[in-house]
Amino acid sequence: MAATPGRLSSVYSDLQKHRVHVPLPLPSVFSSSFDVVDGPNSSAAGNPDEIAKLFPNVFGQPSASLVPCSGSSKIKADQSLKIGVVLSGGQAPGGHNVISGIFDYLQSRTKGSTLYGFKGGPAGVMKCKYVELTSDFVHPYRNQGGFDMICSGRDKIETPEQFKQAQETVTKLGLDGLVIIGGDDSNTNACLLAENFRGKNLKTRVIGCPKTIDGDLKCKEVPTSFGFDTACKIYAEMIGNVMVDARSTGKYYHFIRLMGRAASHITLECALQTRPNVTFIGEEVYAKKQTLKNVTDYITDIVCKRAKLGLNYGVVLIPEGLIDFIPEVQQLIAELNEILASGAVDEGGEWKKKLKDQSRQLFELLPQAIKDQLLLERDPHGNVQVSKIETEKMLIQMVETELEKRRQAGTYAAQFRGQSHFYGYEGRCGLPTNFDSNYCYALGYGAAALLHAGKTGLISSVGNLGAPVSEWTVGGTALTSLMDVERRHGKFKPVIKKAMVELDGAPFKKFASMREDWALKNKYISPGPIQFSGPTADRTNYTLMLELGVQA
């Protein structure tokens, strides 16, 4: 093993140390000189006229592609750049490699350049809190999980005052560019900054990078967001272990809630990797206007059918945001918020008369613990805290209740024992898979190249991901082309719409074609731990492969 700085030997595990030294391959366009060529002008994902008004300086920009150049490149090789980078929002495995990619690009292509890391997220930009990233500083973080190199934060740069602070910082540091690594909101913010800086005639360009384990920031040009691959593989390892346990023990139903509030990509991917008996996809529940009773009955029916086959165990996957997708639950919570805001909830239950019939019936259906949670746990604004509801435990209790009815009716005679699990934080900071390691490095390298070419308002876009790394394409996509508007407080606000699970997309269709088989037969697959070498090291996830039309 090569020598490692002191930091590594004291706080790194053997595997972490080993990973630091694993070389990162690059797309072949970076193996010699290249040019950046523009495609046709872009539009917006929706309401292009409004987007054009909101982004007069950057709207309509063409996408950019890096292509090898035979002669001399138009990109000045002797230019030294000052670049800033910031991590925004929740952790995702691979963030450190984006930074490593930017750093290595600057080192190898723009001698004398400086890279600043803003600390603690966008707040670091506003408060001008940064660290200069040197080779010694960056090196130990290569291929490592977490965001602890410069840490992240959830602040946004949105008020005129905050934009002014950001302008002061980039001006003070003389930044040629800023890379914002984040999710849909952060990339919207990146575009607003690009617009703002260009409007102010600042030289600072802004490039975004697609990050989120939830997998809900993607489009044709940005086939996936980083972190999704690693997080799903970590969750799938745990699910696979629990499946083997379920089958060996033969007496538990494991209800597993997985991260992913807005979209159910993680749950869908984990289902494709492990083949559970029951999987809920929030987008489908919403599209089919399912009720909580439908959801409960769906599980209970499968429990009963499996009991008839002598199988009194199983595995159920639940996306974190499931209940947000159930229309009647949204309605109940809206009514509860109204009632709770207007005054007391009496012990006798008179307050329940204020609920509409459907909501009252639903409330009565809920287990006591959930009723208590709905009434007692409120956020600072007095609203019900949906995120605190342990959906997996709630469903276990509701299935128990329904099974008891069927037992009374003589249609179920077996024993049901539920075990609940929630996998969240475990997946956000794992060691990035080979895919996420390589993808992030290319995203960072590409972002630096786009800044070097003077681009702004683009999101770093690495494509052809079904091929070996050398064949990956590199470029940038106009952030405005991903945008639509939402009307909030009477104003149009630009948003990058979250990419939801498409019910006519290849991943969902594959899942839907197999789930009945998985429900009653045991088709469990246990992926095991992520392996960085060996036969499974370079397989990416099913969602990406299916969406790309690559054999999965």
Next chain:
Amino acid sequence: MAATPGRLSSVYSDLQKHRVHVPLPLPSVFSSSFDVVDGPNSSAAGNPDEIAKLFPNVFGQPSASLVPCSGSSKIKADQSLKIGVVLSGGQAPGGHNVISGIFDYLQSRTKGSTLYGFKGGPAGVMKCKYVELTSDFVHPYRNQGGFDMICSGRDKIETPEQFKQAQETVTKLGLDGLVIIGGDDSNTNACLLAENFRGKNLKTRVIGCPKTIDGDLKCKEVPTSFGFDTACKIYAEMIGNVMVDARSTGKYYHFIRLMGRAASHITLECALQTRPNVTFIGEEVYAKKQTLKNVTDYITDIVCKRAKLGLNYGVVLIPEGLIDFIPEVQQLIAELNEILASGAVDEGGEWKKKLKDQSRQLFELLPQAIKDQLLLERDPHGNVQVSKIETEKMLIQMVETELEKRRQAGTYAAQFRGQSHFYGYEGRCGLPTNFDSNYCYALGYGAAALLHAGKTGLISSVGNLGAPVSEWTVGGTALTSLMDVERRHGKFKPVIKKAMVELDGAPFKKFASMREDWALKNKYISPGPIQFSGPTADRTNYTLMLELGVQA
């Protein structure tokens, strides 16, 4: 990849398929012919006179060692054997390799032998439910987690009627030997069967194998039980990921409960692997007669000290059995069981007057949810269900309460946010590590050799585990030598005492020497996922290495 039977291609992940074909090395004593030599006669772990009375036919047996033989071995090579094997108790990674080891020994050393797998644990022996294990049947389970090849069960063979059933089965099948793979109880049972069969002059010999992820079945001759290594590494992967997340996010205290009710070996090992800020070892809490208030204050003090350093996050490890180790909690629960048994608990709280002062004060100290759990969740005998108490959530609430007091007193001014986790089932059925794979294979191979040599009442013992597999020693230890008696219902009952964490043992001392440093500084180590190849593939666990005096 070599051809695999149909089962593999449809239900195995790529990694599982790959693992099936990984060759299993054997201790060098198996590379040619060997003899089994006896050591001096043995005694018992305690009360040898009583053990001698309980086991008149097998007490005092010498331990046996396999040694290479230069001339011809005394063990008949042309003998064909009928052997049964049974998995008993909870899952542990590696069980399938014990069976593979027995099978391969019989195939290579005793032509024409038959191996029966009893299905569903000891009940399979009593009901004579079995499957004949063939090469095709056994092959796909090599190096695989879980116990699903023949499944397990928690029944015991203890009544005269049950012994008679077992006798009938082994007689009907003409068994020369029976291998019982299990924990302390199951190996006690194995010894009782050995005694019973010998007393009845049956030809069936019985050999035990040490299994439990909890790590509490071990002694000088049996340095570790299988499954512990894998389970700890899976838990440590998750803990390490959460640590990186905690450090990156900087705002959560993660309270992680780990499996291990009776002993805290898993928690200790995970602490050595990951270096959390706070770790409780049940045995120490008990030895120091700590109260729940002591435990809460210990955490709270560290939270406050870290807050002064600007660190408002951390990781706390809690053994599943923690509250069982707190004397005052045991007392409270005993009193509650008495009160609940004798009648109703009135709404007004008059019943609390029946509690002794100390217990009442403790009860009042508990968070409401825990009070409810203590009063409402009872087992079929009406007793409080200690196992249902979510200790990690309870401690979060108690620390919150204590911090609020300190906030009022002006000694704490930061923000505390707790996140709870429980890792249990995730670790019991993972793919066994290289160590557990090899160790189990040697245990099985050795168990078969002991039966081949006509031994009974021994536990398969593989030693010198700090050395390469080729140098491992193989033999058997008299099960009676591990035993003591307990008096139950006026009778002496033989038991293999659980091996608790020794407070003067090397693993605990190493931990104790470092924990203060870990509490305030960030010394987190993230081991990452188990790797089957590469620099970390053959490292075993700290507990074993430290106990063996090997560099750790």
